[in-house]
Amino acid sequence: MIEVKNITKRFGDNEVLSDVSAQFERGKTNLIIGASGSGKTTLTKCIVGLHDVSDGEVLYDGVNFSALKQSERKEIRQQIGFLFQGGALFDSMTVEENVMFPLKMFTTQSKKEMQMRVDFCLDRVNLSHTHKLFPAELSGGMKKRVGIARAIAMNPRYLFCDEPNSGLDPQTSIVIDQLINEITAEYDITTIVITHDMNSVLEIGENVIFIYKGKKWWQGDKRDILETDNQELTDFVYASDFMKKIRQRARG
C-alpha cells in the first residue's frame, strides 16, 4: 500500500499541491483524476520521488520514502514500474533491449534467464513478435505495451501509469486498461493510474481520487461517481451532454 500524508508541494511561491492525503490500496487499480493543471502529475512525481515534497510524507508499505536520502531510495525505486505517457522507451535500444535494461542493471541473472523474462513480459502484453524492432517502428499502442512490459520486468510491487490511454483509439484503450487491471490482480501490486479518460474511470476505477486545484477533493469508487453530488467532480466527469444523459439514465 502507498500512503501520502499531508503532502504540500511548492515551486517558488506557487503552491501546486496543498495538504493532500490519500491511501492507494494494494491489489487494486487506484485512479488519480483531475483537470489539466490540477496537480495530479505533480502528485505522482512526488510519490515516486522525482519531486521532493515541501511538506508531508510518502509511505511505501509503512516506509517513509520522502525522509530517505536519494541513495537510500534505490531499493524502493527498484520495486517501482512506471509507464510514461509517451512510453519513454530508450530510442537507441530495441524493444528487447528496453525490456531487458532494468534486469541488466539490477540483477545478476544469466543472459538466458534475462531472455526468458523478456520473452515472458513481451508475451504477456501480446508483443512476442517485436523483439528486434526499435521504438520508432512501433505504433502508439505498441509503445505503451512495451512500456508495460518494461515496467513489469522486475516484478514490481508498485505500478504507476501516467495517462496510459492518451492518444489511443477506444479499442486499444480498453486493451491497455484490461491489461493494467489484470496485471494488478495477477501480481497483487499497488497500481496508480493517472487518467483523463472517463471510460477508464468507469471501467477500472476501484479507488478513484479526484484532485481539484491542488487539493484532494473527492475519493470513492466508480459506482460512487454515478451517485455523487460533488459539483466540481460532476462538472469534470459529466462535462458533455452525452455523459450528462448517461448519468440521468443511471440514476433513473
Next chain:
Amino acid sequence: MQFIVELGRYVKLLGAVFSRPEQWKTFRNQVFKEMNTLGIDSLPIISIISVFMGAVITIQTASNLDGGFIPLYSVGYAARQSMILEFSPTIIALILIGKVGSSISSELGTMRVSEQIDALEIMGINSANYLILPKVVACILFNPFLITLSMVIGISGGYLATVFTGIMAGSDYEYGVRYDFNSFDYTYAMIKTVLFAFVIVTVPAFYGYYVKGGSVEVGRASTKAVVSSSIVILILNYVVTQLLLI
C-alpha cells in the same frame, strides 16, 4: 547572478556525473560505444580539415617569405609548430564542439523532454552518471589520439601542398618539420586536448540535461551549448597557454 546559479548547477551536475557507475560492465561497453560515436565517426571530418589547414598554412607562410632572408625550411617549422601548438588542439576542439557537442546536447535534451531521463531516475539509476560519464571518459581517452592524428595529417597536408604547387622544395619542408623539435610542445598540446575534451562533453551535456519544454528548447539548448563551450575553450586556451608557455 544568473551566471553564478548556472555555475552552481553545472558543478552539482558534475558531482552526480563523477560517482561510481551502477554496473562496470555496462559502463565499459558504453565507453567503447561512445568512442565509436564521438571519436571514430569524427575521423573523416577531422582528416579533411587538418589536411587543408596544413596545406594553407604552408602556402601562406611560403608565399610571404620572398625576401630570401629567412630560410625556406622555416615554412616546415612554422607549419609544424602551428599545427601542434594551436590548430590541431584548439581549432579541432572548436570543430568538435559543433559536431560532438551539439549532438550530445540534442541527445540529452531529447531524452529529457521525452521523459527517458525520468524513466532512468525512477528505476533508481543515476541518470547523469549513466549518460554523461561514459562520454567524458571516451572523449578524454580518444581525443588525444584524434588530435595527434590531426597533427600528422596537417603536417602531411603541408608537404602535399609543396609537392602540388612547387612553391618550395619538399626536402626543405621536411627539414623544417624536423628542425629544433621540443617534445614539451606536444605535451602542452595534449594537456589542452584533455581539458578541451572535458569541456566539449560536460558543457553541452549540462545544457541538454536541464532542458525544459519541447523541440524548440532542445534546439536552443544546442545553440547555447555550442556558443558557451566555444567561449570556455577560448578562455581556457589563453589561460593554459599563459601558464605553460610563459
